[in-house]
Amino acid sequence: MILSEIEGRIMSGEWPPGFRLPFEVDLAQHYGCSRMTVNKVMTQLAKAGLIERHRKAGSFVTRPRAQSAVLELHDIETEVKSLGQPYGYRLVSEKKRPSNTEDRRLLELTQATPMIELLALHHAGGKSFCVEERRINAGVVPEAIEADFTVEPPGGWLIAQVPWSAAENRIQAMSATAEIARLLNQPKGSACLVVERRTWSHAGPVTFVRLTYPGDSHMLVARFAPAT
Known part of the structure; x- marks a missing residue:
């Protein structure tokens, strides 16, 4: 559910290119799950080319292809x-x-x-x-x-x-x-x-x-x- 919802926000343009996603700890609190679960979701989004992860700066929506x-x-x-x-x-x-x-x-x-x-x-x-x-x-x-x-x-x-x-x-x-x-x-x-x-x-x-x-x-x- 977390993956599909975040992916939907990116693909729909609600979170446009350059948008910084909430930090993992905030997403974990929002969805009522562990930070490890959120980390796995972010890893999948990065592999799909939807986000770029930058240490300390956070995760950002990439330019969609x-x-x-x-x-x-x-x-x-x-x-x-x-x-x-x-x-x-x-x-x-x-x-x-x-x-x-x-x-x-x-x-x-x-x-x-x-x-x-x-x-x-x-x-x-x-x-x-x-x-x-x-x-x-x-x-x-x-x-x-x-x-x-x-x-x-x-x-x-x-x-x-x-x-x-x-x-x-x-x-x-x-x-x-x-x-x-x-x-x-x-x-x-x-x-x-x-x-x-x-x-x-x-x-x-x-x-x-x-x-x-x-x-x-x-x-x-x-x-x-x-x-x-």
Whole structure:
């Protein structure tokens, strides 16, 4: 109960980054438990990266990292707002063209189809948060041809417009290329976390997207249940 309550206060923003937690002796008195129990809770919070412990100074809430659910489709705007930061978005480029060999490989296409290729940058609190490289199968989603992705991010638009029947996530660590480094305002070759996702509808492959995050500002979370 102690762990979940403190964790909830941190994740909800009630205890924001930099907030100093009550001292262990005060928490023990508040919860009516031993100081050893509180110490174990604080150790777990520190291992989870939610707090930083400083001898004599106390324990402080760390800057939270964005969390993505590995097994769910999520919207980047929601990620950013969960951090309590203002969200920003910029479409860098858009190309409407016939599908090519790379499209067919990424989307497992069996025939030629019109394609939309997008490059976008998402911001959190005015800073670069994520680079989005996306390909949309306009043969399955013809409405995307007329969509204005300078105003609305394609991820949220697709989730709202196209019922998906299957999805696949692939997660890997990569070094930032020159272009990615420039967009993320990171040194070339710096560590990045990359999430590649494909989705399908009953009509066929819908989209392939590659989301690249600075490696020190994002983590992935998955929750499992035992098989019955």
